[in-house]
Amino acid sequence: MPILVSKVKVHLKSQILSSDLATPKGSELVEGFSYDSRATARGELFFCLSGARTKGVHFIHLVYLKGVRSFVVSSKEQFFFKRILRGKKVNLFVVKDVARAYGLMAKNHLKSFRGTKIAITGSVGKTSLKEILAQALATSYSVYKSQGNFNNHLGVPYSVFKIKRNHDFYVFELGMNHKNEIRYLSEIISPEVTIITSIHSAHIGNFANLQEIALAKSEIFSAQKVPGLVFLPMAINEKQVIVKQIPSGVQLILLKEDDVVVHHEVTAPFKLNYSFYDKISQVSRKEMGVSLYGENYSFALKVAEHFKVDREKALKQMKFDAVQHHRLKIVHDNPLVIDDTYNANFHTVSEALKKLIELKKHYLLNVVLGDILELGSKAKSIYASLAHKINGFLARDIALGRVNFFLLGTKDHLMKIIFDRLKTKRKKYFRGQPPLTSELCQRVEKNSFYYFKASRGVALNQSVEELVRFLKRQN
Secondary structure (H helix, E strand, C coil): CCEEHHHHHHHCCCCEEEEECCCCCCCCEECEEECCCCCCCCCEEEECCECCCCEHHHHHHHHHHCCCCEEEEEHHHHHHHHHHCCCCCCEEEEECCHHHHHHHHHHHHHHCCCCEEEEEECCCCHHHHHHHHHHHHCCCCCEEECCCCCCCCCHHHHHHHCCCCCCCEEEEECCCCCCCHHHHHHHHHCCCEEEECCCCCCCHHHCCCHHHHHHHHHHHHCCCCCCEEEEEECCCCCHHHHHCCCCCCEEEEEECCCCEEEEEEEEECCEEEEEEEECCCCEEEEEECCCCCHHHHHHHHHHHHHCCCCHHHHHHHCCCCCCCCCCCEEEECCCEEEEECCCCCHHHHHHHHHHHHHHCCCCEEEEEECCCCCCHHHHHHHHHHHHHHHHHHCHHHHHCCCEEEEEECCCCCCHHHHHHHCCCCCEEEECCHHHHHHHHHHCCCCCEEEEEECCHHHCCHHHHHHHHHHHHHHC
């Protein structure tokens, strides 16, 4: 949606230190918003963001050649900017903080669209719930959903700027590593509807306990419109802490987690399906692939029903087939290789292994684990607890030699805690990916199942990709 340059000045008023417009009344139109020089198009407003590796101001000449004539720059870099584009007629906005100006612009951009804004946060399941909720609502309404897992201080505004027309619903996910991050994102969206999926130990290294995580997630209510709606799982951790943060005039709806049951099965050699059965509508469906998100099907259906969506119709449309790369993605058939290296925490690792154990009667199970990051001082106890969990629900398979463990440690060697506690001899510990990948390729077994899981920062997906390339060369 094009906007006058003069209107940009109004929207960014609280951030602007000075401005210099090429046209006397700012009558020129801005056709869009960007901070990535590679994707910037003619007529857009370019935000000169500075990151750890690059500075947007270093690309101003490039985007100028692309047809950009409007720029947002920090006060520290305005003189460099003016030196590069000396004598050029451009619209220049000098601001206190370019990233904050980007968010402020997104906030005002979103205000121009009618419809209900839904914001989702939580330790686990944000992206999957966003995807299947959008599918359910789309059976009866026009729906916009944020792209991928664009859920941080740049990703949320980026998703907002992709909105080009009015919709009935806008579904966003909000992520965080530290307190006050959700608060900032909520202020951009100003949601009528908020959902917290779960409270677990993700990013626990940045917090003292689960209560602090719950308080940080509850920041989603800070800009919630009243009257509004809050949806929470009935059994969410720290529920009372969250409920106390809900603003007066906002309705709380508690959701059951077990209305939809998900079951995995092998219907043919190396063809993995999941079926889900809805207890309420008594509808069942079967899909190719893997799904560990039965509770999110339940949540999505309940939320959609609240907005008068037909439950059975929605259930027939909902499908979670690896929303993101590296999320429960089947990347090879025989042996079966599942890439779940998008991210990891104590809850997701233990739940994934517990649920995927359904496949043990069909395959030799090979578990490839990398480190769980951002655990801080609690890392050792969490690793020890995870080892205890694995020993518990895989005890029979470990005893029968039906499971192998390949553990990848970082420089802290915390994964060695799990290695030392696993009650099996069928385990190996690696200090780097090259020896891990080499070992996996050397001892590939047919009729086996490889499950890869780690925090994204470990980049365990590299081993997945190398293994798959090796397997394809063998075929």
